[in-house]
Amino acid sequence: MERIAIIDLGSNSIRFVIMQIGAHGSYKLVYQEKKSIRLAEGMTLDSRQLTEEAQQRALQCLTVYAHIMAVQKVKKVLAVATAAVRNAVNGASFLKRVRLNTGIPMTIISGKAEAALGFSGVAHTIDRKDFLLFDLGGASVEISLVKNKKRVHSISIPLGAVTLTEMFHSSGSVPYDMINEIKNFIQKKLAEIPWFPKEPMEVIGVGGTVRNLAKVHQRASSYPLPKLHNYNLPVEDLFALVKSICGKTYEERQKISGLSEERADIIIAGALMVQEIVRKAKSSYLTISGCGLREGLFFHYYDPIYDREGSWKQNMLISSVKNYLYTLPLEYDFHTAYVTAMALSMFDQWKKMHRLNDRMRNLLYAAGLLHDTGTIVNYYSHARHSAYITANAHIFGWSHREQIMCALICAFHHGYSSKFLKSNSHVRILSDLQMKEVRMMALFLSLAEGLDESHEQCITRLVCTASREALDLRIYTSRDNFDVPAHAVQHLIKDFAKTFRRPLRIQWFPGSSSRNELAEEAVKLDFKPNE
């Protein structure tokens, strides 16, 4: 077990995170703090001096962090300062003070490094190939072009929500003309980027401004999930939101639900920057990333030691699910992998029949691994608890909708429950088609679960075929008596017929196989929780 602290000293806020690395190299966040210390405040473009007051605020905060690190037994700290310190003439001497006063070895990172680390944080946590990425901070914005998961261009522009606000004095009420002036100014700056894509491009945004915009949007639409990372904000809504914010006085902005009060002054400049980037990229929505520089710093340290093979690149979702599971106190039980292998075997063999795509296969895979997590809350009703955990766990590589679909598959792993659906507000983000897909996958999982209800792993092989008249399932078992699994799956047959519009015919072949092919498949999933 080791603990690593990450400190990100920005122009507007300071962020402090402690990550813990445990069994199987599984990592998790164990402490997090953010203070709005406004290091860049009072730093003009002419003088470029960190003020004494701002330095004192930072030092006081860092002294506390140093103490917390000692208390929490943190052995390694990765501390970086970005634009404010980078641009200040007294930046280097300030970092010496930090070292002297707190013992924290903080380094300045270049705009280029900031872009690279921010990209890494996003690339590890959002499963997308081509996009324009921007990280809007207090004193700078980093923009990168990503193609096929590789960063092909980056730029750091020394303009952030704080600096733009000071430049245009836009912290109070801002007249319409001034809004246009800021827009034009930003457009001019963006026009100078030679590689800015001409064709429409999806946009991912990082930073306090985008997070706040997304929060306001979620509040206004009573979004049922309390999650920002990988949230998609439609471009029409974004533009309407920015327009509404720009028309409000400072006092009115302080009262916007979802907007942090501390940000009411700098939000106009920040929101306009976001809007102009998204507009220029012709994206139909803005995706919010809650991960960026800090996560990039972490993975920069973590990958070479704990993930040399880059498992997250091969299958981000499954690698993240396993990572989460390895942080839990689940006793090693082959049942989990075995049930997953059976469900996937049915999915694959019946592919032509159900026509679900590979993303859905991955969701079923994840649901298989997660289906018993609820037992850590309570063995009773654990399917429901597994659904709660799946819907809320810190897992990367899926959209919000996919996460809720996976949670529902877990919830239904002993069979479909309309009662559970009624009590679950998350469900309303799913379409009817997605609900139908959930029911199909839940049937594969619940059939697999029923077949290993006794945790004996005595099903050796499944042969699934389909005709227009019926679905046929031939089940080979290592034991002569198959009453227990036969009884356990009985109640699913009706739901199968309803969902796939054909009867399910099951044939049993007891004691007929020497090899346990399904157990072999399960071993290949390489899932071994802690004892």
Place this chain on the structure above:
Amino acid sequence: MERIAIIDLGSNSIRFVIMQIGAHGSYKLVYQEKKSIRLAEGMTLDSRQLTEEAQQRALQCLTVYAHIMAVQKVKKVLAVATAAVRNAVNGASFLKRVRLNTGIPMTIISGKAEAALGFSGVAHTIDRKDFLLFDLGGASVEISLVKNKKRVHSISIPLGAVTLTEMFHSSGSVPYDMINEIKNFIQKKLAEIPWFPKEPMEVIGVGGTVRNLAKVHQRASSYPLPKLHNYNLPVEDLFALVKSICGKTYEERQKISGLSEERADIIIAGALMVQEIVRKAKSSYLTISGCGLREGLFFHYYDPIYDREGSWKQNMLISSVKNYLYTLPLEYDFHTAYVTAMALSMFDQWKKMHRLNDRMRNLLYAAGLLHDTGTIVNYYSHARHSAYITANAHIFGWSHREQIMCALICAFHHGYSSKFLKSNSHVRILSDLQMKEVRMMALFLSLAEGLDESHEQCITRLVCTASREALDLRIYTSRDNFDVPAHAVQHLIKDFAKTFRRPLRIQWFPGSSSRNELAEEAVKLDFKPNE
């Protein structure tokens, strides 16, 4: 780590449970199964023979259990047979067959032992002093009188839901006269119990019949908690429910929401027995216990080895909370105990002001220990996740309302949230007064949490006084700089004034104490989760 299997072979059903004992002697259920095998079926009062078919059903089930025990590495099995085998002339030879066929050493327990074990299962899991306890099975009912947590009388009557049904042929539609006949018969049997209390007495019921009655009641009233143990069914509702069931045909009973289909035949006789016991005891409600014989068997094994001091007797709730917490992967963090100690210190010193009773103190204690459990789901929004876990965890020693109150205190440990309340259907089982009590206790916990936001444990002493004009809190700290805790509690001051109708005045005494009295109190809580 050791695993123990418990098998309870009743007249109607067979129950199989695997318990795991881990770190700090913490136990949890890891596997559970129930089959309705109807061992007593076809056994008449004259012949008293277990039929060959019934024996085969049991043997088949036990063969599977034996295999599961091997797979799940169970070293110890506690297997008992009750009334059906006890009353059968071929009971002993049947158990020999069990031993020979499955290797499971099953013993017959006497009615007296059954009553004693059932009492033990209830006494360990429901925190009540005086009550009448009954366990209604398929072929017998055990009734015990409990005074001051001690069983003073017990009786086992060879009449159960199955035997009564066969005696009166009441599995189909039952005419009104017959209902009365069954009632009279039961009343006569109960009248023969010399120690049956004359004065009104609370009643706790165990067994499939009471569980099913409670489920039907919960469904009908859309009860928001999916929990039966310690559920209170008001006597008027019970009588109305029994009346309604008795008036229905077999087919109609099969469709009652909450009633297991397999029980539709024997429910009338069972329900009448329950009704007559509760009526005779003049209780105003029936409390359902989900625990009984099986748990009694477990504790009979567990207590002498792992809990020689009987911690559950001293404080059932806290002992159960600790047991649950020790099953989780929470890193040892003194913060939890320290925050709990601070919250309790405020509660105690301000007792005259808030006038909350000792049960409430215990709830605050539990909430303190549970407040960070949500981090196992996700560090982000962990207060909300802690509330979910608290509301659903397998913890004994509180009422449903108390459990929800404790969950809300956890939810509010960073401050009150009306948004959380709105989205939580459990809240509606609480009265306005209970919500007010929650707000008071949540303030103590959130103030304590704020004071140790940095996990540094630098508050050494709290002195809480109250006058009509104000609440005064004097805070002694070991560090000179108290900006961090001062900032962290700032947002609570308004809520304090609103809740207690007086302003809260805080005075700081930095660097003024050599002893950390609060840390000493925290150590006394004796809470040490696993590393």
